[in-house]
Amino acid sequence: SQQGEEDPQALSIQEGENATMNCSYKTSINNLQWYRQNSGRGLVHLILIRSNEREKHSGRLRVTLDTSKKSSSLLITASRAADTASYFCATAPSNTNAGKSTFGDGTTLTVKP
């Protein structure tokens, strides 16, 4: 599997429910970022979690990072129809000064009203 791989590939829930998406990666990282992309649009940065952090919150978003398992999760609580989008995690390996990010193929979230 590739670096920054999200699962599930697709998730469909009812408004008000929580949505959990996972991201796994292979190499050591400095930090991991989650982005949202609405259909046909650019990416919107949601949250950055550093390798020495375990959990971070931003509004209805909660991100966890487990460096021992090389995985992260994004939890969206009390989902809304407007949360319908694709969600990507992005990682940059820690053994380089390069700035490139490696993205997974994303989780497509559908929130039904």
Next chain:
Amino acid sequence: NAGVMQNPRHLVRRRGQEARLRCSPVKGHSHVYWYRQLPEEGLKFMVYLQKENIIDESGMPKERFSAEFPKEGPSILRIQQVVRGDSAAYFCASSPVRRRSGEGFDGQETQYFGPGTRLLVL
């Protein structure tokens, strides 16, 4: 306080023509990244530039593709002799100067993405 701007938003080219995609980073940002996204896929890194320098072009195809970020003006991604397989969305992102912390750089900075250019090759 404009974000990253890309133009054109949509570009149609015939096979063999040249495509020029422009990216103006957030004001004050000196790092630019280009990514390509095929339908139903994530973004694939192409190239990372600072002003007048290519830092990492490991994701760029060896032929037909080039990128620049001149001292003045936007960053340009140029695709020569386009083929149908070049059809994709091309996203540009920018980030501020990377901070040095501890023994080295603090990894990637938050990248701010533009709306993308959707290239269609007929």
